[in-house]
Amino acid sequence: MLVRFPPKVDNRAALEDFQLKGLKWTVNHAFNNSSFFKERFIEAGITPDDIKSLDDLQRLPFTTADDFRKGYPYPLLSVPPQDIIRIHASSGTTGKRKVVCYTQKDIDDWLDMFCRCYEMANLTREDKVQICVGYGVWTAGAGFQLACEKFGAMAIPSGPGNLEMQMTFLEDFGTTVLCCTASMALLVAQEVKKHNLKDKLNLKKIIAGSERTSPAMKAKIMELLGVKEYYDIPGLTELYGPGTGLSCSASDNLHYWADYYILEIIDPETLRPVAPGEIGEMVYTTLSKEAAPLIRYRSRDLTRIIAEPCPCGCILPRHAPILGRSDDMFVIRGVNVYPSGIDTILSACKTVGSEYQIILDRRDDGKDYMTIRIERGELLDSGSDPESQRWIYDEVRRKIMVTPIVEIVNYNELPRSERKTKRIFDNREV
Ligand code: ZN
DSSP states (O other), X not given: OOOSSOOSSSSHHHHHHHHHHHHHHHHHHHHHXXXXXXXXXXXXXXXXXXXXXXXXXXXXXOBOHXXXXXXXXXXXXXXXXXXXXXXEEOOOSSSSOOEEEXXXXXXXXXXXXXXXXXXXXXXXXXXXEEEOSOOSSSHHHHHHHHHHHHHTSEEEOOOXXXXXXXXXXXXXXXXXXXXXXXXXXXXXXXXXXXXXOGGGOOOOEEEEESSOOOHHHHHHHHHHHTOSEEEEEOEETTTTEEOSEEEOTTOSOEEEOTTTEEEEEEOTTTOSBOOTTOOEEEEEEESSOOSSOOSSEEEEEEEOEEOSOOTTOOOSOEEOOOOEETTTOEEETTEEEOHHHHHHHHHTOTTEEEEEEEEEEXXXXXXXXXXXXXXXXXXXXXXXXXXXXXXXXXXXXXXXOXXXXXXXXXXXXXXXXXXXXXXXXXXXXX
C-alpha cells in the first residue's frame, strides 16, 4: 500500500472529479499563457469554457512530436521564460531533439511520482540503488537519482556501460536495486554470470525501463542475477520522463499515475477512442504540468487498458506493457505485424535464447521475405537447431500469418547494447 506517496484521491469516482478539475486548469493555463495552444484551440473552435466534462477532452486538438520539433528550442512553453528552472531533451537521432522545459513545481511533481514508483516497488530507506542509466540532458539519470535521494534510499550513480566498474560496485556496495534499461540489465546479468558473482551479491530487485521487453529476456535476466522482483517503469521524455507509472508485484501490467495525467487509447488511423480493452495508441493529457503541458499528445506507443481492479489493492488504473510503437509495426505481404507478437512466440520456445533480429528483404523474385535470426539456447549445441527452426516456423505461420525463414545462430553472436537494442532491420526499398 502506498503511504508516503499515495494517490491524491482514494477511489475511482473521486479520481474522475480530480481529473476534470486538472483538465480545466490545464486548458485554461495553456490557452491564456501559450500562443501555440491558443492558436490551436481557436482553429478547433474551442475555448476553455467548453470543457465541462471529461468527454469534452475529445473536442481538443491533438499535439504530436512534430509540434515539439517546430517549437524548438522551447516547445509548448506556457510560462514566462524565467520560471523555467531546467530543461531535458530526448535522445532523438533524427532532426532536432525534443526539448522539455520544467518549472520548480514540475520537477517537484515528477519526483513525487517517481518516489511513488520506488514505494510501489517496496523499496525502503535501507536500499542501495545502483543507477546505470544515461546521465546528462536525458531525463533518466536525473529522474532516478533525485527521486532516490528524495525517497531516502542510497543512490549509486554509476551511469551506463563500464561493466567492470558495475561489477565492483554491485559487490562492494552491496547494491540491492538495479535501475537500467532491459538491454543493460542483460549485459550486467551476463557479466555477473561470467565472473560467477551471483552468490556474492545482495541484489533483490530490478527496475527496468524505456524499452519493450520480451518475457524470455526478463526471465533470463532474473535467472542470471538471482532476483525475484522485476518492475517495468515507463519513461516518456515529453511527459516528465521515467517514473510516471510502474508494474506492481501482482502482474506485468503497469499502474499509471492518473492523478497527474489522463491516458486515452485511440485508433491511430481514425483517431477515435478504441473500444475498452482494445489495443491502440497512448495519448497523454497532463493535469498540473506548468512549463510545457501536454494536451492530447500522441506518443505513438501502443498498449491497451486493463479494466479489472488490481489484486494489489492500488486504485490507480493499469495498462498492459507497451507493445511497441505504431511506427514499429511493419507490413509484409499485406499482413500488419507488431514486433511484440513475434517476441511472445520466440519467448515460448525453450531451445532458443532471448536475443533475436527480424530482417525484411525484397528478393529478385519481387517478393518480400522475413528472416528471424535468433540465438541458440546457451547450453545447447547445434543438434537442437532443426527442432527450434521447425517450431518457430510453424508458430509464426500459424499466429502471425507470415511464412518466415528461421536462422539459428550461436549464443552471444548477436550484438548486445547498453541502451535500446535494435531488432528490426527493414532492407526493402521504399
Ligand atoms: Zn497492482
